Structure formats: structure tokens, C-alpha cells
Amino acid sequence: MASASLFRHPLTRLDRYILRQVLVSLISVTLGLVALIWLTQSLRFVELIVNRGLSPFVFLRLTVLLIPSFVAVILPITTFVVVQFVYQRLAGDRELTVMRAAGQSPLALAKPTLILSMGVCLLCFWLNIWVVPSSFAAFREYQFEIRNRIAAFLLQEGVFTPIAANLTVYVRKRDQDGTLHGIMVDDERSPEDQATIIAEAGRIVPGPLGPRVILFNGTRQELDAKTGRLNLLTFSENVINLAETSSDADSRFRDDSEVSIHDLLHPPHDEVRAQDIPKWRAEAYRRLAEPLTVISYALVALASVLTGAFRRHGGLARPLIGVAITVSLVALGLAVNNVASRNSLWLPLIWLHAIAPGVLAAWLLLRRQRMRVPVSPPLAATGGG
Structure with a gap:
């Protein structure tokens, strides 16, 4: 009940301060990583311009269609990195020390980041369900058209x-x-x-x-x-x-990355082979579950910084453990998706992987382990007269 009432209160000036730092850092890091990934991935299309004489507009259109997929993939990771970095810097600058001394609980300090991560989660749902499939379909259609109709002007x-x-x-x-x-x-x-x-x-x-x-x-x-x-x-x-x-064999067939959620869950029998049905269903589950990892990874970062023994100057042990846990979760997610795409019996693991780490981290934040500065015993209790 206390946690629910906490989120019903309007944002304080301290909440807006933390929210602004996390939001600005998240936008900056995400844009930087997207630009880096776009640059590395677009190198494979340079050959279309250098050797095949296509215009830069074709190159730009092809590569821009891939950007929504980049954003959807890296947002959970960048959310963890930014939350970890911002709160660790607050601890290093002793700002968390002042906030804790002012009576802020771990959950209160985590409130602005949790609100932001929920917004990012909704953004990922929008990308995974509508934007990314549409952009992938447009990309593959345009790539198919260029590859098989390029001779007309080459x-x-x-x-x-x-x-x-x-x-x-x-x-x-x-x-x-x-x-x-x-x-x-x-x-x-x-x-x-x-x-x-x-x-x-x-x-x-x-x-x-x-x-x-x-x-x-x-x-x-x-x-x-x-x-x-x-x-x-x-x-x-x-x-x-x-x-x-x-x-x-070169005729245009849809890939699971460009198919709607409905078609992934109910694959057309004339388009999908029986052995590929688990792969399509695993893709549907992945799209629906992956946005939840934004909240889970944010909670892992918050738990690694805000829980445990309080140190005035911060500490590196718990943040490093949080990084190791998140890296393991990313690797585990790839393994779970691979297993579920082969056998539909393992599909619930996709949801478990997305939700369980966040639930455990939230439980750690809700524990009543607020570290207080020790108070000296009152003079009256010493028996001095």
C-alpha cells in the first residue's frame, strides 16, 4: 500500500531532477549507439553505390528503414546502462547521501526512473508490434526490388x-x-x-x-x-x-521479422512450413515480452545501487554485480529464444526471462532495509547528574 501511494503523489523537485538526468542521458546514449550501429551496418550497402552505380538516396532509404529495429533492440540495454551510470554518479558525488539523510527511501529514489522505464516500455511495445515489422517489410521489399530489377538501369x-x-x-x-x-x-x-x-x-x-x-x-x-x-x-x-x-527460389517470401503478431500466432499454412511454426510463435512471444525487459533491467540497476549496506562514497562491488547479471540476462535471452524457436513447449521461458529479474529486484527495493546514520545515545541515558 505504501508503494502504491508513493506513485500517486505528484513528482517533487527531487524526482524531476533525477528524471531529467536519466532522460537526457538515455536519449544521448541511445542516439549515439544507433548512429554507431547504423554506420557499421550500412557499410554492407556501400557496394550498391560504389560498384553498381546507385544513387545515395537509395542507400539512405535502405539504411534508414533499419533504424527502428536498432532502437527496439538496444533500448533495454541502454536503459540499464544509463540508470546504472546516473545513480552511481549521484552516489559518487554524495548526492545520494544527502537524499538518504533527508529521509528518501530506496523506492522513493527509484520512483522517477521507474516512471521513465514504463514510458520506454510502452515505446518498445509500439516499435515491436507496429513500427519494426512495417519497416522490415518495406526494407525487404525495396531490397528485393533493387536486387532483381537493377539490371534495367545498370x-x-x-x-x-x-x-x-x-x-x-x-x-x-x-x-x-x-x-x-x-x-x-x-x-x-x-x-x-x-x-x-x-x-x-x-x-x-x-x-x-x-x-x-x-x-x-x-x-x-x-x-x-x-x-x-x-x-x-x-x-x-x-x-x-x-x-x-x-x-x-528467389520469389518474394515474407520473413518472420516482417509479419504481424496475428500472423505469427496463427501462421498461414500455405506460407509457413510445419517445422517453422515454433519459430514464428517464438518471434511473437519475443516481441510481446521484450519490452518488459526495459523495466526489469532498470530495476536490476536500481537494486544494485540502492540496496544493501549504505556507504557514503558509494561502492563498486554491487554495480559490477549488476552489470554481470544484466550481461548474463542478455545472453540467457538469446539462448531462450533459440530454444523456444525449436520447441513451443519452452515458450513460457520467454516471459519468465523478461519478468522474473524485475520481480526479484523490486522485492529487494521494497525490503525495509533503510540504512540510517547511527545516533549517539542521549545524555540522560548515561546517568550523569
Whole structure:
């Protein structure tokens, strides 16, 4: 009851002071880490600009679509780091000493951070349930479109253009209407059916798996891997798929990262194999449970600083233990998600991992272990006359 009444009271000036420090630090650290992760992850898309001649706008659009997923992943960790750092600095500057001397209990000192962590938890719910799946779907759709339709504007006159690692196209001339002249295609996508195709003219047309080129008046040369003979085929018209793969495996299938919660819990039978159903359900549970780790990690940080024996100058033992516990929880979360994605019987562990550490840390904060400065016995009790 005391804890409930504590949260019904308006924020005091001391609460706003702590809340402001934690909030500013959280925004700064989160933005810094997101920028760092964005920079490292975006390096793999630089090849699209350097080697394939795409505009910086395409690069920016691709990488920006990944930012919501970065934020959703790092917010629980940055919340712990910021809470641990701010309260440890308050202890090092003896501000916690003054606050405790003024009668502030551990729960009262934790109140502004708990309010902030609840807000961050709601933000993570919004990201995990709506924003991240939508951004992932847009990212994969745009990536698929670039990868399989890029040949329409990559082909340049007089240049051997690598459409993929095993597909190279040369065009001698390209008219304004899109007609190609003097075409040579080196196709090694199938190890058993490697071919070199030469044609007088051609035209690029869209196809279900990506762009296709219709070749006119040419020859197809194939080397028989078994006999070593060179087979020569003359054609008046031939169609070649310019997508990175010539099989139907490159068709667009949704990944569990871009599917809604409803579809994850009720996977479409025509889209998901039976062995992948536990993986989809584990993803749904992870999205719903992961935001709760924000509160749990914040409580672990608070418990590591505000509980135990009181020291005027703070201490490093408990904060280091809190860091070790949180690192172990992050690693344990990865293991739990991996196990649950293989067997649905372990799905409750996802909730247990998200909630149990916070419950234990909250219990430690609620214990009546308020350390007070010892008071000297009154003079009357000494018997002096």
C-alpha cells in the first residue's frame, strides 16, 4: 500500500531532477549507439553505390528503414546502462547521501526512473508490434526490388556489367527506346549448364522474378561438363532471366521479422512450413515480452545501487554485480529464444526471462532495509547528574 501511494503523489523537485538526468542521458546514449550501429551496418550497402552505380538516396532509404529495429533492440540495454551510470554518479558525488539523510527511501529514489522505464516500455511495445515489422517489410521489399530489377538501369554501353557474381552482360550499344545491340551474356548460374550467349539485338522486359532480356538472332554456346564437347545452338529469339538466380527460389517470401503478431500466432499454412511454426510463435512471444525487459533491467540497476549496506562514497562491488547479471540476462535471452524457436513447449521461458529479474529486484527495493546514520545515545541515558 505504501508503494502504491508513493506513485500517486505528484513528482517533487527531487524526482524531476533525477528524471531529467536519466532522460537526457538515455536519449544521448541511445542516439549515439544507433548512429554507431547504423554506420557499421550500412557499410554492407556501400557496394550498391560504389560498384553498381546507385544513387545515395537509395542507400539512405535502405539504411534508414533499419533504424527502428536498432532502437527496439538496444533500448533495454541502454536503459540499464544509463540508470546504472546516473545513480552511481549521484552516489559518487554524495548526492545520494544527502537524499538518504533527508529521509528518501530506496523506492522513493527509484520512483522517477521507474516512471521513465514504463514510458520506454510502452515505446518498445509500439516499435515491436507496429513500427519494426512495417519497416522490415518495406526494407525487404525495396531490397528485393533493387536486387532483381537493377539490371534495367545498370547496363551501360561498352561495359561488362556484373549483374551477379556468376552473371555478366555486355552491351555494345543502347538506343533511346531501350533496344540493345551487340549483346554478350556469360551465364554461370547453373554449374551443369554454363553458357555464353551472343545476340545481335535485344530488349529488357519485366518478369515475375525480375527483369528479363529477349534476345534476337544469336547463338548459345554450352560446354558439356561430361564429354567436354562444345555445343552450339543458333536461335532467332531467346529469353534470359537477369535476376540473381534463375529458379523460383528467389520469389518474394515474407520473413518472420516482417509479419504481424496475428500472423505469427496463427501462421498461414500455405506460407509457413510445419517445422517453422515454433519459430514464428517464438518471434511473437519475443516481441510481446521484450519490452518488459526495459523495466526489469532498470530495476536490476536500481537494486544494485540502492540496496544493501549504505556507504557514503558509494561502492563498486554491487554495480559490477549488476552489470554481470544484466550481461548474463542478455545472453540467457538469446539462448531462450533459440530454444523456444525449436520447441513451443519452452515458450513460457520467454516471459519468465523478461519478468522474473524485475520481480526479484523490486522485492529487494521494497525490503525495509533503510540504512540510517547511527545516533549517539542521549545524555540522560548515561546517568550523569
